[in-house]
Amino acid sequence: MGEAVQDIDPEDLAVASMDEYLRKLDETGMCLMVYEGGSVIFQSQSKGILPQLEAIEALGSRLKGTLMVDKIVGRAAALLILYSGVVEVHAGVVSRGGRDLLRGAGVELFFREETEQTFPFEATVLGINNPELAYEAIVEKMESLKAS
DSSP states (O other): OOOOOOOOOHHHHHHHHHHHHHHHHHHHTOSEEEEETTEEEEEEOOOTTHHHHHHHHHHGGGGTTOEEEEEEEOHHHHHHHHHHTOOEEEEEEEEHHHHHHHHHTTOEEEEEEEEOOOOGGGGGGTTOOOHHHHHHHHHHHHHHHHHO
């Protein structure tokens, strides 16, 4: 005979999922992973904002509707997430600016820690709220860094 099952708080499930996604990120040594339908479709060990740009370059519009797991999401990364159409993000650390942007746009966001810290590319997107303009500014900055 079966037992009565207590209702499970959806927030508890979300935390369990977040922990699982972040554990997988740590175990594989990745900095970013993208999931579609439960399968990994992209992963990167690159640091900083580069994994976001690599994902956009590799997957383009296929990123729309996916789930992204990232070690750190600052405001610049959040703008790239909005640009790419990702609908759910699990992060180890999120900046307040990144959190506000993602939640304001309706992206489901789960994270372990929030920080006031700003990250290197935050200055590049200072005053930019449009994801397309942010993408262009970040790509331009990356190209100038490669050239120098």
